[in-house]
Amino acid sequence: MATRRIYDRDRHAHFVTFSCYRRRRFLDQDRPKRIVLGVLASQLSLQHGRCVGFVVMPDHVHAILWFPDVDQLSHFMKQWKQRSSVQIKRFLRIGMTAYAQAFDLSEPIWQPRYYGFNLYSEHKFEEKLAYMHQNPVRAGLVARPCDWPWSSARYYKQGHSVGVPVGWLD
Structure with a gap:
């Protein structure tokens, strides 16, 4: 099996996508979306990262991220997904018990991987930003x-x- 490579040594921005486990709609409610964005903001602050844009959909997330230091993306994504997963599960168990019964909360919130795409040019930034902003439409x-x-x-x-x-x- 080929190993997927994420190139994080050239200080490029990254267009990232990650999905809910089995494309389940864990993000249908507003509170889980707020959790995803709250953890995004918090983790950006901790790692001194920048967000060019984002969209949170009912079953997946897109963002354009940049870090001043190399080799930050994997740690960032791990923390973003892990911290948001814990908080979303807590919310579903306590705040949305009837809704949570539709899911097996012993399963993960997120698919195990994420897709990252290095952005090398302003044209690619604009293309990916427009693509993700058009997702809800x-x-x-x-x-x-x-x-x-x-x-x-x-x-x-x-x-x-x-x-x-x-x-x-x-």
């Missing part, structure tokens, strides 16, 4: 990207705060 959840509150689209289109510090890299 393509899924039929909203009519316009800025109508989805779980994305950085409102920041870019309207200048509104989105709960996570986001911005273009200098």
